Amino acid sequence: MGANLVELYTQLEEKLGKETAKVLVEAIEELTEEKRNSLKFELKEELLKEVATKENIKLLKDADLGGENKRKNSNSRRENRKEFGTD
Numbered sequence: 144m145g146a147n148l149v150e151l152y153t154q155l156e157e158k159l160g161k162e163t164a165k166v167l168v169e170a171i172e173e174l175t176e177e178k179r180n181s182l183k184f185e186l187k188e189e190l191l192k193e194v195a196t197k198e199n200i201k202l203l204k205d206a207d208l209g210g211e212n213k214r215k216n217s218n219s220r221r222e223n224r225k226e227f228g229t230d
Contacts, residue, residue: 148172 148168155164
């Protein structure tokens with residue numbers, strides 16, 4: 144992008160003069176930087192909405208362990224019924 148700004152500056156300098164071209168190019172650079180930072184922030188926020196946090200992962204693990212414990216209890220009850228002939 145630097146080469147494009149030099150070319151732009153050269154063209155503006157020919158048409159508007161050195162001082163005006165300098166002011167315009169500096170303003171364009173500043174606006175470009177502000178837009179870049181804005182887009183970067185928006186992208187970061189959007190990505191954070193999609194990425195699981197440590198807390199999300201912990202909740203999923205806890206929920207899975209709860210389901211695993213239920214399966215173990217269910218299997219134990221089945222085994223007890225078989226053992227005592229109530230199945």
